[in-house]
Amino acid sequence: MAGGGIVHLVGAGPGDPGLMTVRALELIAQADAILYDRLIPPAALDGARPGCDLRYVGKQPGDAAMSQEQINSLLIELAAGGRRVVRLKGGDPFVFGRGGEEAEALAREGLAFEVVPGVTAGIAAPAYAGVPVTHRDTASAVAFVTGHENPEKKASALDWEALARFPGTLVFYMGIKNLPTIARRLTDAGRSGAEAAAVIERGTLPDQRTVLGTLADIASKVEQERIRPPAITVVGPVARLRERIAWRELRPLHGRRVAVTRARAQASGFASRLRALGAEVVEAPVIRIVPRAIEGELAGTIETIDRYAVLCLTSPNGATLLFDALRATGRDARALAGVTVAAIGPGTAAELARHGIVADVVPERSVAEALVEALESVPVEGREVLVARAAQARDLLPEALSARGAEVHVAALYDTVAEPLSDDARAGLERSDYVTFTSSSTVTMLLEALGTTDGLPQGARVVSIGPITSATAREHGLTVHVEAQRHDIDGLVAALVADAG
Numbered sequence: 300m301a302g303g304g305i306v307h308l309v310g311a312g313p314g315d316p317g318l319m320t321v322r323a324l325e326l327i328a329q330a331d332a333i334l335y336d337r338l339i340p341p342a343a344l345d346g347a348r349p350g351c352d353l354r355y356v357g358k359q360p361g362d363a364a365m366s367q368e369q370i371n372s373l374l375i376e377l378a379a380g381g382r383r384v385v386r387l388k389g390g391d392p393f394v395f396g397r398g399g400e401e402a403e404a405l406a407r408e409g410l411a412f413e414v415v416p417g418v419t420a421g422i423a424a425p426a427y428a429g430v431p432v433t434h435r436d437t438a439s440a441v442a443f444v445t446g447h448e449n450p451e452k453k454a455s456a457l458d459w460e461a462l463a464r465f466p467g468t469l470v471f472y473m474g475i476k477n478l479p480t481i482a483r484r485l486t487d488a489g490r491s492g493a494e495a496a497a498v499i500e501r502g503t504l505p506d507q508r509t510v511l512g513t514l515a516d517i518a519s520k521v522e523q524e525r526i527r528p529p530a531i532t533v534v535g536p537v538a539r540l541r542e543r544i545a546w547r548e549l550r551p552l553h554g555r556r557v558a559v560t561r562a563r564a565q566a567s568g569f570a571s572r573l574r575a576l577g578a579e580v581v582e583a584p585v586i587r588i589v590p591r592a593i594e595g596e597l598a599g600t601i602e603t604i605d606r607y608a609v610l611c612l613t614s615p616n617g618a619t620l621l622f623d624a625l626r627a628t629g630r631d632a633r634a635l636a637g638v639t640v641a642a643i644g645p646g647t648a649a650e651l652a653r654h655g656i657v658a659d660v661v662p663e664r665s666v667a668e669a670l671v672e673a674l675e676s677v678p679v680e681g682r683e684v685l686v687a688r689a690a691q692a693r694d695l696l697p698e699a700l701s702a703r704g705a706e707v708h709v710a711a712l713y714d715t716v717a718e719p720l721s722d723d724a725r726a727g728l729e730r731s732d733y734v735t736f737t738s739s740s741t742v743t744m745l746l747e748a749l750g751t752t753d754g755l756p757q758g759a760r761v762v763s764i765g766p767i768t769s770a771t772a773r774e775h776g777l778t779v780h781v782e783a784q785r786h787d788i789d790g791l792v793a794a795l796v797a798d799a800g
């Protein structure tokens with residue numbers, strides 16, 4: 300046996316990345332080579348080491364990319380050469396995954412292997428559809444059955460009489476094309492045509508769909524709804540429980556594709572909120588925040604920040620970067636002890652609060668006009684006021700304060716620069732139901748990246764965080780379908796949910 304070489308036969312779960320096991324993620328992160336199939340979760344390989352040898356060995360329906368013998372030989376070759384190999388399969392490797400055959404081949408060669416079970420689609424897809432495969436009252440047993448038999452076998456390997464008599468739930472994998480035959484064979488063999496049956500397409504994925512019917516009508520319903528593989532078929536009274544305990548498809552943004560254009564560094568909180576509501580998130584960042592070096596004039600401003608009577612922050616980014624800048628000059632929140640602090644809105648105030656500062660002035664609506672109004676009660680005449688913000692921003696606030704006799708300084712803490720659109724992002728955008736804009740710069744940068752307003756998907760709804768962003772969108776020829784009432788992420792999410800509902 301070659302030193303150190305090992306193959307891990309790893310289940311990647313049914314599709315929802317959250318259903319990958321801790322062990323699977325750990326092994327993916329350590330692997331020298333990963334041989335993967337088609338039905339692994341999106342982003343399953345994100346944790347692989349840079350330089351890891353990633354090989355797709357799956358089959359497209361109807362054309363075999365690599366035969367099972369070739370896959371076995373490759374596994375043997377890599378492991379014998381001392382590599383740590385992950386053989387990554389959808390669901391569980393030993394449930395209709397040919398993992399058993401691969402283990403046999405490795406054992407024959409005396410090579411080390413390890414098996415990491417995964418969450419199988421036959422249990423997970425029904426669970427996400429509100430169908431428990433067993434139930435104390437109605438199903439004391441469950442059978443996992445392949446609906447796609449080995450085409451080389453002449454007679455059916457399945458005993459249809461036995462399956463028809465089976466006292467419990469039947470779960471069919473790979474059976475969409477054969478569904479009419481499966482349903483007929485079961486009823487011919489004596490299973491009642493009135494028995495409940497459910498088909499779950501793309502189970503646990505954001506666009507999961509479920510069709511509920513009876514053995515007698517499920518095939519025609521599935522045809523009508525144009526259900527496509529991958530799908531799981533469940534036969535048994537448990538299927539009907541979905542009428543009472545379906546949950547996943549009831550989430551407010553289920554099945555909606557939402558594009559997020561804000562900077563990647565700011566997108567994760569927004570994206571996870573959307574995902575938790577059932578949306579499929581298309582990450583299409585078009586801007587990037589680049590902090591400016593704290594040197595020269597900017598360093599001088601930060602070092603003497605306590606000389607300002609009023610400090611205005613016009614974005615959560617500005618708040619975060621201000622504290623970074625204070626730290627860079629060896630100081631902290633105490634530098635603001637005597638300064639009146641104004642935040643443009645609740646999001647910026649929340650970011651300040653995270654750093655121990657409770658803002659003195661916070662308008663309800665996060666727009667410069669509202670901040671100008673809220674500052675009316677603060678004396679600024681003849682006093683120094685600092686506006687800390689992006690280099691690229693509207694001058695409304697500094698101008699209004701100057702007009703009131705303040706001596707206004709602008710500290711540009713960061714630049715907002717264009718982030719090139721990846722091919723994945725571009726493709727995702729084209730299929731989006733909603734495109735969200737969280738600032739004017741996301742609008743202009745997206746249109747610049749797409750080259751034209753026609754680049755936005757037909758029928759996609761444009762969602763804007765507030766009136767300034769909306770105005771920019773309209774100036775560029777877009778129709779704004781949804782505008783948030785509160786101009787922050789909570790407000791944006793609420794507006795989206797209201798529109799989808």
Ligand code: SAH
Pocket residue numbers: 313314338388389390391392393394395396418419420421424471472473474499500501502503504528529530531
């Ligand atoms: N080893 C896998 C099954 C491989 S066979 C497992 O344990 O889940 C492939 C079949 O699995 C597909 O034809 C389909 O019937 C089922 N399948 C896999 N992923 C699925 C999903 N997300 N939703 C519904 N069915 C799925």
